Amino acid sequence: MAFFILLVLIAAKLDEAADSVLRGPFYVIDGDTLAVGGERLRLQGMDAPELDQTCEDGRGKPWACGEEARRLLMRLVADGKTECLGRERDKYRRLLVRCHSGTTSINGTLVRQGLAVASGRYAQEQVEARRERQGLWAGRFE
Template structure:
């Protein structure tokens, strides 16, 4: 029986093309590792600057995956009374890191020249602990901790607050000139 013009015979294909492709990918990975080494670790005694920023030695470290209320930000409790939630967030972070070594896996710099990192102290992820205690809004990675804090009315979720990004915009804290923004892109 002859094949029709619409059928195609499949024969044995040589694995040489697949092997060559895998070798090329492996070589590219080795070269990329030389140009983009894994993030450096930063470790030491830390102190809280605000609810989501630490200082370890000369480095300012911004925790990624969350946005804590700003240091000068106030929130309202369930009865409508104002309270200094930004200062409370910093105090909570200070308690997490006091008398222990903080270790951070760095991931670049932000436009304010802070090191972006995920940090741990006393065996726990600082970002997760901040979000779970209700001191920050968070991205999807901390979604379960955020849901738990909201459900239980912890920290800022016990009343009303402005989203930290909105609060910064309304208080002029997000204004930055072009050159600072550009230098931040290059980690300077």
């Protein structure tokens, strides 16, 4: 009987540690935040500009980088094939997620296109974006 109880406890703990899987349609709040079914999701490993943020291009001309990040995220999740996985929550209780559509990493694509800064993950994508002066890396940003 003790062995059976131990198995039940182990199974419960393993289930608790499993990723939540969420599928769209997603509502895009800003360049790194989605919503689905009343749940807010924060894309993990990257940070996009705030929705109302402006940045400067290579000539010092301002551009709406926050809105551009949101538009790219909208395009990336529009195909209806996007799936997000996560288990941890941030201080605002948003589920921290890694999203993909097929084999394409949504989080990585935002960083690679220069519309988000890597924070822990996606370092190689950021190196490539900086080298090619993509998005934020073309000029100055906060």
